[in-house]
Amino acid sequence: MIRRFISKVFGRKTRAPGSGAHILPQARHGIRRDQLTDCALKTCETLTQAGFKGYLVGGAVRDLLLGKTPKDFDVATDATPEEVRRLFRRSRIIGRRFQIVHVMCGRETIEVTTFRSNEQKDTDEDDERPTDEHGRLLSDNVFGSMADDAARRDFTINALYYDVVREEVHDYFGGVADCKKRVLRMIGDPDTRFREDPVRMLRAARFAAKLDFHIDPETRRPVATLAPLLANIPRARIFDEALKLLMSGHALRGVHQLRAEGLHHGMLPLLDTILDDPVGERFINAALKTTDTRIAQDKPASPAFLFGTLLWPQVLLRWRALEAGGEKPQPALFIAMDEVLDAQRGQLAIPRRYDGMMKEIWALQPRFEQRGGQRPYRLLEHPRFRAAYDFLLLRAESGEVDLELGEWWTRFQDADDAERESMLKVDSSPRPRRKRKRKKPGETASTAPAE
Ligand code: ATP
Ligand code: MG
Secondary structure, three states: OOOHHHHHHHHOHHHHEOOEEEOOOOOHOOHHHHHHHHHHHHOOOOOOOOHOOOOOOOOOOOOHHHHOOOOOEEEEOOHHHHHHHHOOOOOOOOOOOOOOEEEEEEEEEEEEOOOOOOOOOOOOOOOOOOOOOOOOOOOOOOOOOHHHHOOEEEEOOOOOOOOOOOOEEOOOOEEEEEOOOOOOOOOOOHHHHHHOOOOHHHHHHHHHHHHHEEHHHHHHOOOOHHHHHHHHHOHHHHHHHHHHHHOOOOOOHHHHHHHHHHOHHHOOHHHHHHHHHHHHHHHHHHHHHHHHHHHHOOOOOHHHHHHHHHHHHHHHHHHHHHHHOOOOHHHHHHHHHHHHHHHHHHOOOOHHHHHHHHHHHHHHHHHHHHHOOHHHHHHHHHOOOHHHHHHHHHHHOOOOOOOOHHHHHHHHHHHOOOHHHHHHHHHHHHHHHHHHHHHHOOOHHOOOOOO
């Protein structure tokens, strides 16, 4: 059995692009046409009826095989973008150099991509592909055969093609078996493929976390050495990948997977410092868990909120240092916020469009401490109250502020007018408490009756 396994792996790796795929009938892959949207079905069928190939490809086939609902459907074809566009009334070509076609039906959009190749077909006889000095591919926009298209994809489980008409899965690199074994395996030589596009390292961590797969040891081996190549990738692309990981519904596992692979230096450089501190670690874990839970419940999760939590431990550190240096609390917080946002730009490059919301959430935090007079009412009315309150709960959960503070705000929101008034008097108005203390000298604030 071991020998069979080895020969299978060996066979898979040496199979040249251009060689055939294993074709699996419905009984062997189990995908049903009714699991696809009408739009995805119609797109593939229209292409086929016009004499082209039209296969469902990538994440959707993988997710269907794993019994998950795909979040979108991609189609691969041998028709050129212009030919695709002519077939569908509601379609448009996107991109210049790297053209894809968006086919629209109702609210749904299907992305149709023409088969591409990593091979440079039309140039020098030595068939060299253009790469930088580390092996990074500089161009991958050459049309190719379906087998070429499979070979340029990253992992075996992402190179599966579903033929909706014949109800067959075309499997070039053993992706169906890898799905069953729950293994994430790079197509081809992992070292070369990671050098071609270092972002594939981040994708490996993301898919392993999202699908709960383990990374094949051969695929994993070069990562420790090649992780620094992420420094050569445009920051915007790293940020997009970070966002996908954090919004995957498996952010907690994903972030720890990144750290285990040593990949966070290129993506979330702050992570080491944060996770070294127990309060910081509890805070980040609580934040990631909340995001995962919200996504699992189909509730909106805001990237600004999440990036706000990832940067908060730094803000807090600077805030406290500035206060210790004699700065007043509120100005100290604002200085700390700006310093931390500036510092992260060089590392993670969170786009400026998130700054506003992050700052609002942070700036509201000290206001939760003020529980007297009209101030709590004004805070409740603030448009960012909800996000800032959720943020406060994470701080309370991690032990940065008293649990009681979070609980007080939870009660205060649900309370009726009379109850709110009584909460204000007991918890935050200092005068009556002092009066009572004078009458009963043995009583302290914490032993005072709550109601
Ligand atoms: P998700 O469900 O997270 O969207 P996905 O597999 O669909 O997963 P995409 O980023 O949408 O991921 O990419 C679609 C397909 O394109 C992948 O399945 C893979 O075949 C191919 N692909 C994407 N990025 C790369 C890359 N960097 N290198 C090689 N192939 C890639
Ligand atoms: Mg996708």
